[in-house]
Amino acid sequence: MKSIVLNRELEDKIEIVDLEIPFLEEDEVLVKIKAAALNHRDEWCRQGLYPGLKNGVVLGSDGAGIVEKIGKSVKTSWIGQEVIINPSNNWGEDPRAQAKEFSILGMPENGTLAEFVKVKLGRVHTKPEHLSWEEAAALPLGGLTAFRALMVQGTLSRGQKVLVTGFGGGVAQFAAQFAISGGAEVYVSSSSEEKIKVAKSLGAIDGFNYTNEAWVTEVLEKTEGFDLIIDSAMGNTLNKLIKVARPGGKIVFYGATQGNPSEVDARKIFWNQLHLIGSTMGSDEDFQAMLKFVEENKIKPVLDQIFQPEEAKLAFDKMKLGKQLGKIVIKFS
Structure with missing residues (x-):
């Protein structure tokens, strides 16, 4: 073979x-x-x-x-x-x-x-x-990873404001599609305006180019922050995500392609009651639930x-x- x-x-x-x-x-x-x-x-x-x-x-x-x-x-x-x-x-x-x-x-x-x-x-x-x-x-792999991060660890609920970072990769693509189908107000970030445009064509409300130094300010002006953030980069972007998370919000990360952060704004985490949650692929039950969600919502x-x-x-x-x-x-x- x-x-x-x-x-x-x-x-x-x-x-x-x-x-x-x-x-x-x-x-x-x-x-x-x-x-x-x-x-x-x-x-x-x-x-x-x-x-x-x-x-x-x-x-x-x-x-x-x-x-x-x-x-x-x-x-x-x-x-x-x-x-x-x-x-x-x-x-x-x-x-x-x-x-x-x-x-x-x-x-x-x-x-x-x-x-x-x-x-x-x-x-x-x-x-x-x-x-x-x-x-x-x-x-399979991307869908399962996204479903667990969003639905299991992030406990997505209808009407929440959600940010999916790094839109364009497989997991981020699924996370955005799942969140849109789940009734969330979805935003994405990317270094590519073309990818942001595609995200909006799928139902995302808006996107932010994270190569723009002022993107955090732009986020807060347009959204007042997010209830749930799905991320795979970590590194020194973490403090920016902390800044755009609403009080009581969750930051779920399923990777660390940018490595470990050199420093963390711990005061803002505890004062704003933020949840920083790690996630991986998922259990057999997660996979079955993901497939059911994809079929019911006809996600492609x-x-x-x-x-x-x-x-x-x-x-x-x-x-x-x-x-x-x-x-x-x-x-x-």
Whole structure:
């Protein structure tokens, strides 16, 4: 089977190889991948910035396809089913946080950037009918991360003012769409006026260019602050987010691409009764709730570009540049 694997001994750090179709355990299914999507973690693996890297592992966490074969304990009715894959493994029993055994498909286990992938039966769910293969493939990791940050950790409620930072990436895109569908007044931030324009076309009220030194002042003049802020950058942007959070507001962050802040305005946090909350992907229950929300609201992921497997390097290079608007997808069949 055609597969895109990590090989950090090569200049491109990835290569297309032909692997054997994996053997199934009794509780596993073999999914013929129709489309798979890239996430930043795939490029971070290529750059050597992810823990536990192993050459030869098939990359990719997001994927959708058709169940081709089943293990002996799986009902035959699954054969031929169109499915979407939950890339989270071993969340554990505590809904508040993942267990130590938690892992994500695509490293250290073989992922979705291949013609076939084997997963436990509990990892597959019926593909939402309103989504194309490419749209379905774009949903799992980003959609789950956004749903948990917004709905579980952020406890979104209708009518709240919400800011989603860094609009354009997969998770931020989903967070904005989910918040709009959830009845919030949604604003975004981005360094790109084009991305802000797209956010407004999806239903965001307005956007702020965070490269503008006066963007905090602009926010306070237009909104008087936000009830909920969804962020992935952290670093020294944190104090600016603290300034634009309403008293009693929540700042939920699911990443720290800008690293740790050099200083934190602790006085403003306690005086304004702010909640600073970390978030990751999500539990199996979160994934099911996310799928239900997407189906009920007929939400469709924004796609940036669709590549063929032979164009994997181009797809990864585009992810590295960070200029994409929506998800980058690789179509297998």
